[in-house]
Amino acid sequence: MALPLEEESDLNPLLDRIGDARCVLLGEASHGTHEYYAWRAALSRRLIAEHGFSFVAVEGDWPDCWEINRSVTTGDRDPRDVLDGYRRWPTWMWANQETVNFCRWLRDHNAGRPGGAGFYGLDVYSLWESLRAVIDHLAVHRPEYVETALAAYQCFEPHNEDPQSYAFAPDDCTDEVLALVTRLRRTTSADDLNAAGRTTSADDLNVLQNAEVAVGADRYYRAMLGGGSRSWNIRDIHMADTLDRLLDHHGDDSRAIVWAHNTHVGDARATTMADAGMVNLGQLVRERHGRERTVIVGFAGGAGEVVAAPRWGDPMEIMPVPAARPGSLEALLCKEAPHHSLYIFADDPDAAWLTSTLGQRAIGVVYDPLRDYRNSVPTRLGDRYDALCWFHRTTALQPLHMEAAQQGELETLPTGV
Structure with missing residues (x-):
């Protein structure tokens, strides 16, 4: 009805x-x-x-x-x-x-x-922005981890923030981003924070999620060239994992x-x-x-x-x-x-x-x-x-400004969603 x-x-x-x-x-x-x-x-x-x-x-x-x-x-x-x-x-x-x-x-x-x-x-697209955010945070709060973050960023740097360049490259940066996120997962875990006498803060959530984005983006861009369902699934699983992380952060x-x-x-x-x-x-x-x-x-x-x-x-x-x-x-x-x-x-x-x-x-x-x-x-x-x-009848959205130049993103499949 x-x-x-x-x-x-x-x-x-x-x-x-x-x-x-x-x-x-x-x-x-x-x-x-x-x-x-x-x-x-x-x-x-x-x-x-x-x-x-x-x-x-x-x-x-x-x-x-x-x-x-x-x-x-x-x-x-x-x-x-x-x-x-x-x-x-x-x-x-x-x-x-x-x-x-x-x-x-x-x-x-x-x-x-x-x-x-x-x-x-x-979403999973902000690879370089997320890595820069991690480096900025660690430089102030965990300088002993900056070297690990820089290793990940420097691995991606030759691709000049071009996802297609990275996707076609013979070598990947998977080990570097996994090393980064593994260290951050440990330092933002409930057990570690309880031992330090504090709970998860907004800054903890932000830095960990930016590292998780880097891992997801690395997998996503490398999978795009293979076609099929794998890249789509990586993206949506990342979104589901992020949602669960947010629910955990906000409490039971x-x-x-x-x-x-x-x-x-x-x-x-x-x-x-x-x-x-x-x-x-x-x-x-x-x-x-x-x-x-x-x-x-x-x-x-x-x-x-x-x-x-x-x-x-x-x-x-x-x-x-x-x-x-x-x-x-x-x-x-x-x-x-x-x-x-x-x-x-x-x-x-x-x-x-x-x-x-x-x-x-x-x-x-x-x-x-x-x-x-x-x-x-x-x-x-x-x-x-x-x-x-x-x-029954629809009208157009009201954009705030005209488009900027294309930034080289790989097209999502199905097209554009």
Whole structure:
């Protein structure tokens, strides 16, 4: 049954479905649609303010999101200034007005609250930035470890911060980054900290996670050239491990909100991704934390506009999104659903449209409206998600600035998500 989704109070049935879940994963069918970002933010605000959720973790780089985390928990900078400084392509994913509005709300909500709800990045791309952050931290706090960190950085240095150069190189830096993260894992372990008479601090979390990013990025970039599912799996396992690390850091009673594309948060076992040997974040969270303590909310939309790029690394454009293809999930919902609708699958779990396989649109950062038919993931909706937010017509995200130059990132597979 379609429930109305026009005002924030219309989220009440979804909040009831979430109940005492520890992890709530909120998707998007594109990286450039206003409605997905705005309604994820609306639900997240209520989860934080009314149900005490501990943090939001997004499909973004750890160092950049750490600066956002500092701004929303300490109030030392306007989140807009931090987000406007994003320069890694595609900047519009987080340097947009919708994210600014949420982060400003989060900063105001946290004011006067010790600790406050955080904002973190789960992704694996920030290899060089993360290594520099580790070196800077160790130079001040653990100078005896600087040599190990420098050995890792110097191994990567000849590649001039070009992932493709590193991916094609005959020699890797795996031993160097593993040596670094092994030392840092020991010094930030609970036993070591207890012996030193202190608990894990934000600085401990930051330096360890930056080292973990270096390990993950090393594996990811080397795997990209081999094709297949391995690089995708490395990335999503890294995101799941990061989420678990954040939950551990925030304590036994912590609760997490995740923002990422449907291809990451929707259970891969309910799609053809599983046939290709791929796992994803949603599947891993359900397996690790239990389906009863995990709620996954998918997002879908009909025709409208989206911010994307025609090719990897190109400047962003506002592109048209065509009408839904016959036989797709979007075509079904365009025919049956009101303008904005909420579906909670526990209300009718055996409905044919939830158990049959339908194509669901998946737009990445790279998109060609004339080949929209390629952007479809065959999906058993009732197994992939626990609920769905539907928008009959969509509008473009509001980027803060134009694109910077391409920085040589290897294209993600499936394309741009």
